[in-house]
Amino acid sequence: MSETIQLQNGRPKAPRAEDLELKFSEKAIAELEGLKGHYPDLKSCVLPCLWIAQREYGWLPAPAIAEVAFRLQRSYAEVEGVATFYSMYNTEHEPGKHMIEVCTCLSCHMCGAYRIVDALEEKLGVKLGETTADGMFTIHEVECLDACDRAPVLQIGDQYVGPVTPESLDSLLESLRKEEISSSVQLADSIVKVHLKNGNS
Numbered sequence: 591m592s593e594t595i596q597l598q599n600g601r602p603k604a605p606r607a608e609d610l611e612l613k614f615s616e617k618a619i620a621e622l623e624g625l626k627g628h629y630p631d632l633k634s635c636v637l638p639c640l641w642i643a644q645r646e647y648g649w650l651p652a653p654a655i656a657e658v659a660f661r662l663q664r665s666y667a668e669v670e671g672v673a674t675f676y677s678m679y680n681t682e683h684e685p686g687k688h689m690i691e692v693c694t695c696l697s698c699h700m701c702g703a704y705r706i707v708d709a710l711e712e713k714l715g716v717k718l719g720e721t722t723a724d725g726m727f728t729i730h731e732v733e734c735l736d737a738c739d740r741a742p743v744l745q746i747g748d749q750y751v752g753p754v755t756p757e758s759l760d761s762l763l764e765s766l767r768k769e770e771i772s773s774s775v776q777l778a779d780s781i782v783k784v785h786l787k788n789g790n791s
């Protein structure tokens with residue numbers, strides 16, 4: 591038998607606070623309040639709020655999506671639909687401290703992107719989509735990063751690195767190992783700041 595969907599003003603109901611373990615920090619709540627002022631319809635606030643959640647939780651597990659739905663008074667299904675549509679939100683698993691995204695689109699491909707993928711897989715002992723056992727690195731393949739003049743190029747947090755070679759990866763990985771801040775969290779924080787400044791994406 592199908593479950594009855596509870597409606598509120600004609601829309602599926604948002605999750606209730608008493609059913610959730612809310613984790614947003616005071617900073618996150620203040621940011622969200624600031625963002626709400628930019629958007630007359632809170633539906634438009636889902637994308638930046640998901641970035642806040644990704645920074646607060648480190649990724650977007652079901653409780654993070656539920657918190658966004660509660661705070662914006664949208665249904666869980668609606669927020670989950672947005673979060674799973676965009677590849678920049680991590681809904682499937684918690685990424686490593688540093689997410690290394692390798693562009694394998696045409697220009698990068700022609701400049702040796704798959705040699706970079708092979709080298710990363712060999713140096714880190716993981717395949718695309720996997721995280722190293724120490725939780726330090728996750729590697730992913732992505733579409734054009736709009737930095738074709740730097741092909742083959744990587745995105746790590748809010749930085750583009752390129753052109754890279756299999757040989758230049760050693761010093762790059764070494765410097766990332768010494769970084770204190772997760773580049774994934776840093777990326778989310780930068781994007782939240784841009785949203786707060788501009789009021790749009």
Ligand code: FES
Pocket residue numbers: 693694695696697698699733734735736737738739741743
């Ligand atoms: S093809 Fe790689 S940045 Fe455009």
